[in-house]
Amino acid sequence: SASKDMAGQRVLITAGGTREAIDPVRYITNRSSGKMGYALAQEALRRGAQVTLVTTPTGLDLPAGVEAVMVESAEEMRQAVLERFERVDVVVKAAAVADYRPLMQQEQKLKKKTDHLLLELVKNPDILAELGQKKNRQVLVGFAAETNDLETYALDKLRRKNLDLMVANDVTQPGAGFGKDTNIVTIFNRQGEKEQLDLMSKAELARRIFDKVIEILSARV
Numbered sequence: 001s002a003s004k005d006m007a008g009q010r011v012l013i014t015a016g017g018t019r020e021a022i023d024p025v026r027y028i029t030n031r032s033s034g035k036m037g038y039a040l041a042q043e044a045l046r047r048g049a050q051v052t053l054v055t056t057p058t059g060l061d062l063p064a065g066v067e068a069v070m071v072e073s074a075e076e077m078r079q080a081v082l083e084r085f086e087r088v089d090v091v092v093k094a095a096a097v098a099d100y101r102p103l104m105q106q107e108q109k110l111k112k113k114t115d116h117l118l119l120e121l122v123k124n125p126d127i128l129a130e131l132g133q134k135k136n137r138q139v140l141v142g143f144a145a146e147t148n149d150l151e152t153y154a155l156d157k158l159r160r161k162n163l164d165l166m167v168a169n170d171v172t173q174p175g176a177g178f179g180k181d182t183n184i185v186t187i188f189n190r191q192g193e194k195e196q197l198d199l200m201s202k203a204e205l206a207r208r209i210f211d212k213v214i215e216i217l218s219a220r221v
């Protein structure tokens with residue numbers, strides 16, 4: 001649609017892979033490129049929404065007109081998102097949040113000494129699940145990257161995290177992996193309905209996702 005059908009809507013999008021510090025010069029991360037989140041921000045802006053992008057460093061250009069909040073770790077992302085949650089209408093969590101972080105963040109650079117080094121990890125908070133607990137009117141959209149049993153895991157996450165939409169991709173399919181400009185997804189809603197989409201650009205997928213968000217918002221009033 002060419003119209004500004006999201007005018008007045010406040011949208012918060014997360015993007016990129018979190019960085020979990022080991023010491024001042026090292027961190028653990030994942031292969032997320034941030035491209036899906038940035039495409040979503042671009043599309044929400046195009047439709048007239050007020051957009052906040054909570055992002056890790058990705059090297060991508062920030063879409064013009066976005067309010068950017070730079071974060072690194074899952075805990076920083078959690079703080080940034082929770083602080084703003086009450087003031088937004090839609091949250092799309094495209095970020096790849098690390099499931100675990102190093103238990104200890106060394107204040108000084110680790111020195112190379114022993115042949116073996118054990119790194120102990122602890123679970124990160126699940127930001128989206130926390131939003132699902134807190135939400136009142138907000139439309140919540142999650143992403144899931146799976147390698148098997150896509151539908152089972154996607155629906156389980158949608159219910160467990162109290163989401164409105166779950167965008168699930170099978171990362172084993174060519175054209176659906178990390179860092180690509182395209183994606184192949186199935187979108188699930190709370191009614192258990194699913195829409196299986198063909199290979200498309202992340203820009204086009206962003207349009208499809210916000211079409212569904214608008215449907216949910218307009219069905220409420």
Ligand code: C5P
Nearest residue numbers: 093095097124125126127128142143144
């Ligand atoms: O990691 P998982 O497959 O459960 O991720 C599903 C959704 O939950 C994604 O939208 C992701 O951004 C979000 N998530 C989160 N905090 C975590 C883990 C995942 O917000 N610690």
